[in-house]
Amino acid sequence: MAAPATNSPRPIDAALAFGVALAIVVAPAFFFADFEAGREHGASETWRALAAGRAVRDAPAEAASLGSAAARLPREALPGVSHVFVLTEGGLDEFDIERESALVACGPDGRPAAAPAGLEPRIREAAGKVKSARSESGTDGACADAGGGVRVCGVARPSGGVAGVVFRQTAPSVPAGWAGLAALAAVVIALLAFGRAGARAWWRLAAVGGAAAGAVASLLLAFAARSAVAAAAGLEQLLAGAGGALPSHDPAVGWGFVAAVTVAAGAAAGGLLRPVAAFFHDFRGRPFVYAAIAPAMVGMVLLIFVPFFMGVYLAFLDNDRNFVGLANFADILFPSGTSDTNFYFTLGVTVMWTSLNVFLHVAIGLALALVLSDAKLRGKAIYRVLLIVPWAVPNYITALVWKWIFNTQYGPANAMLALAGAGPVDWLGQSFLTNFAANLATNTWLGFPFMMIVSLGALQSIPADLYEAAQMDGAGRWQRFRHVTLPLLKPALFPAIILGTIWTFNMFNVVYLVSGGGPNNETNILITEAYRAFRVLKNYGLAAAYSLIIFFILAAYTAVTNRLTKAAESVYE
């Protein structure tokens, strides 16, 4: 990067940069604290709703007795309750079949109140969930969303049927205002301090100030989250007699959280200060440059980076959106005997898949380019046009066509074998090798034209005099290729190979559509395995964790190859 202009950033730039760096750390900290408080609050609310259901569980299913049971409930324990209900034997059973039943409902004060018509199906749905929960896991309560923040929770009654409550969810209050105010104060102080300090002291000041601001902000957030949880736990006490052990609350917003945010804020403020200050400085000087890149950057950040980070966040949650730390990654990286695929096997297949494909693409593409680059070759325009056809055909169509080619009964692949006198092969059947070969053949057909065109372009840019000179020096054909062509092809071929490797590594369509991972997911590569976790296993956290691992592998690969070849490096300048 060129030095950020001649004159150094001014205090205003530094202070703005400090604010940005702080926001980068404090905003996620706020979301995490808010999320933690919300999760604990939600779990508590569900527990209280089920406890209320237990309190009215044994009431006889008549409006009057249900009313008196409901009236005894401490109303402040679950503020949002609109109805207490008993559903006598019936509702949906565990096979989703409607059973004969009667619904009795009343208000939380014990006065009779019919459940609104729209809620009745939700109550029955919750009842169905209670029953399947009891038969599956032995728990006696379950909840269903009724839309618009309304939830229905019910517990099984000993005499059959389900009792429970309908309530509107409440939100915990994490007073983030104080954290925001603390951060703002830090920026104002920074503005004053930077104005006085010499330029050299800035980064130290920023690091110390950022750490201090991070500590204050994270302390405030941690306390806010904890007090929200304490409030919920206090409400639980009111229902302690209603049955069921009190739930434990263990918010992750503790000293570790405060320490992490403090360190991160200090590091961000210290490390990001200069580049961001330089950005603000340049921005004031040449706004049109930033205006030119703004649309592309905004679009990319909103529709590529934001979804990516949302995906990262998903990787740490289970399907009920509980924070599970690294459990999803552990499931992948330490495969137990019970899971049906092994990450390391899939990784091995992926590496083999990628290297074989890229090798074949480059070998075939380069060979064809060498032949086609001869000016004397007749009809080379026709050859070239025909040879790039596979590139032009949409790859999912190619994949489906090749799936047909490898069809056991009417696929041309077997017809060709028959011509040679060999028996039919069940290509996409139970053998790993034939499935893999089918995938490989498809992708080779698909991918070589790109390498051919890149090689052709690179060959054309090699000045002819070099060959003439080499020839004069008595270099043979092979020597010319080895010492003239190959070295000069490198700069064009390396970026293409890196790009081709990334594409092949993530070549979802071919593997998914040709072999479909068969047999037994053995030919799956990492990306199709991630998709399987998403579509088949419906474990979104696991799918996201898989994808994140793929990303890290590719990022590491690119970083290493860049360092080794410096190929992409030159493009920066």
Place this chain on the structure above:
Amino acid sequence: MPADAPAPKTRGAPPKAAATEAGPVGSHATPGLRVLRHVALVAVTAGTILPVLWVVKMALGEAQSFQGAELSPIPPDPSLANFEAVVGATLADGTWLFGRQLLNSVLVSVLTTVFGIAVACTAAYAFSRFRFAGRRSGLFMFLVSQMFPGVMMMIPLYVIMEKLHLLDTMVGLILVYSTTSIPFSVWMLKGYFDTIPRDLEEAAVMDGASPARTFWTVVLPLSLPAIAITALFSFMTAWNEFVLAYTFLSKESAFTLPVIIRNYVGEHSVQWGLFAAASLIVSAPVVALFFALQRYLVGGLTAGGVKS
């Protein structure tokens, strides 16, 4: 390649001049070798083209299945029934469904290309010509974004599209497609702009032209080959994309053409004839564009990589 373009820094001369007699392999090939070369080329080309011919045969054959494994690419009993079935698809109320879907595809692809190229061109020019804070990180972000696995983005993208009420709309698809194609476009165009000598622009700047005007009158006309190729890739991204369209679109009248192909390849029964006909219809425009622009492919693609 523009004939009047001053020779860029190190980009190759036009194709014909470069591949001279003393080419890497060619030079004084004996007649025997020459024949051998053609035999090999014909074999490879036939292997490349045969699957396409089989698809044509399949499309001209029977609708339901394709029985009997024959290698001959000539259809025994050609008929256009499959094409008629695909093109003639209508909704219950008599709307011409295929026409609607074709229009969707064309609009989405063309607007994606126009929007994506406009945005990518300006960004690439700034990245190529100016040194500013954040330039390197910006370029790096474009590169990194290529490595994000699509599976991971699917759920969040769906949520975002839902929040913005862009599901089942063309605008949603256009926005997503153009942003996915922008990083690649920016890198390619930047590589090409880098090879255009600055002296020309400096002359324009001396005459008092603004950066925008310099770009429009000097750089853009010289970059048409690269822009054509980048546009081709943007168009292909949008025209061929299937997974996101399949996820975001639920109304049949909002489908793009690739989605309808999915309908012919069911879980249990595959209507190979209709699939083949639809595939040919979907592929035809892209292949035609590809052929029209293929002479630019060689220069456009490698410009960034081969400069010294």
